[in-house]
Amino acid sequence: MTLVRMTLSTLAIAAVSATAAQARDQIQIAGSSTVLPYATIVAEIFGENFGFPTPVVEGGGSGAGRKKMCEGVGENTTDIANSSSRIGQSDIDLCASNGVNEIMEVRIGYDGIVFASDVNGPEFAFTPTDWFNAIGAQVLKDGVLVANPNKTWADVNPALPAQALLAFVPGTKHGTREVFDIKVIEAGCKASGAEAAFLAANGGDAKAASASCMMLRTDGVSVDIDGDYTETLARLDANKNAIGVFGLSFYQNNTDKLRVATMGDIVPSTETIANGTYPVSRPLYFYVKTAHLDVIPGLQEFIEFFVSDDMAGPDGPLADYGLVSDPELAQTQANVAGRQAMGPLN
């Protein structure tokens, strides 16, 4: 009997304190696993210095984070969605249908995507055309579209080492894959002249031609990695011949294991990405529900701190970790301070 009584009283206490604990006092963030390390770095320093609780940061992917933010307004929904790609109209509509009418878009900087191989392997100097000819499903050979016959990098481009083709590319659920598709595969498709051939084959249908460009080989040369960069690194370790696709910050933390390749003769670095010469980069964002700004303590302070020069500036800790500082950071700071909600997508 005492056991039952104890259980009941514990439950009663829990129920009472549940109502007391309803008011959430810490910021909730979810979204892109690329932005996650940056958000945790800022959250940590914020928690140390500002007298507010340290924000809770979840991963889960850009799309999942935006959906979670768009679930509605209220304390049991997240405040900030991290995103490695820009929000789409479908998410804005979803937000609006759940009563989230105003969101603030904050661009925190840029992230480079690099191509790297085992540190003891040969050097590679790629162009987008090389990548398209290496892993595109159909490529142009002597002016005719054929199923990709290339077996080594030297087949693709005689200037490259005669190493068997094997590429670990991010899976389709990753934001990184989108950038890889557009900035590398599609660009290579265009530059190699294959796009024109696809256009001719499809009777001028640009959409079909672009879809044909994005088709990758399915004979095991191009391997989709659905996990994160640590998985790509582990696969690369087991397969020294492979080339992997990584984020710049991941590469910078593992320079003793990876050898980075140039793209269009440009070495990826924070400088070449900031000045735009390295072609494969993308902006990183977070989205804030403006309705929560005055409800969750410290939210306004947190987002201002995130984009401050001390954090996101070229000498801040985020840049140390591999974020490419946004040259227009001052504009972003002004927008955040003025609580400028985002307008319609252009």
Added chain:
Amino acid sequence: MTPVQSPRRSLLTVDARTRRRNAAETRFRAYGIIAVSLAMLALAVLLYSVFSNGISAFRQTFIVMDITLDSAALDPTGQRDPAAMAKVTTIGYGKQIEAALVHALEAKGISSAEISAKDVSALISKESPAQLRNIVLANPALLGSTIHFRGYANARIDGYFKGRVSMESAVRDSNISPAQLQLADKMRATGLMEVGFNWGFLTGPDASELRPEAAGLGVAILGSLYMMLIVLVLALPIGVAASIYLEEFAPQNRWTDLIEVNIANLAAVPSIVFGILGLALFINFAGLPQSAPVVGALVLTLITLPRIIIPARASLKSVPPSIRDAALAVGASKMQTVLHHVLPLAMPGILTGLIIGLAQALGETAPLLLIGMVAFVRDFPAAPPEGFFDPASALPVQVYNWTQRADPAFAERASGAIIVLLVFLLVINSVAIVLRRRFERRW
């Protein structure tokens, strides 16, 4: 009808058929030995890889030095007012530590001329300014005095002393240079650096990617403890009550058969399904907070209940009917029979089932993913019961989180966290075995 003639032969000579039967038995034994050794081998490989990677997480490199706390820099107003002093950020404290390190190097006669000031300060963990700030804010009277400070060294330096980083890899590593490693060697020789047991790994909170040396399991252990506590309090009475009713009181009909089948099925449902249920029921409908141990515990209770009910029913069933008959024969009511005679005899089996159910719940990650517990949580939850509603992490979640981080130091910590988890499971399972040994009665 002629009788079957069996060949006359001595029992002592082994004929072909007996030889075949004996050979079959030998083969069968060999298969058994092979199966057992394969299992042992798999266990050995697993333990070896976990321990060889993870045992170093319990040791850490520290920088030990004296710091003179400059009251002009750390308390500009001079009022010793904690609110005003809190305005000095960790950047200000970082400068104090850097100056103290340069001073300590000079005092020990170590020249750092060939290394830039930035590279020297990179030897210190970025966690140290926060540590120092907390010390000063907790005790403002320390300002102006010289204190003995023990802070973490940078993770790459730590990796160097543990063999993860070498001079060759440092040449290629953009985060550390051989010159810094040589300086670290000198500092260790003069006592400015030391390697010691890392209590912070067990008590500290998680840390971001810039300071893997400071990452600890404190929040995760506390979160797991809170969850196990609630699971125990909820699952024990509900599970035992359900199994007693089903086993002793419920009539045998189609409904109880249906319930029985459902319980058996629920025990086999993948745990992620319970996570989806938890998200819909406890967070979206009941409005409980995200990332809170109470929600995790409710979900884990749902997962654990069938895993408790099934062994509890089995152990109630194994109590001989003669016990019940004897109690009823001397005039005990049905309830007295069950509570006074059957339940005490079944208790060891019920408790074993409960403890193994708890151990399984301790290792669950998937259902926690959906209710927001797979997150970066740095603040410790408050004391219960309010703490049940504060964000927290859990042990398996911390392993999962750390394996995804870029810095190699986190791989070591993930294995270290697995060791801690294994130790917890070992303790729980030993308790189950001890309980069974001490209280079990054989008939």
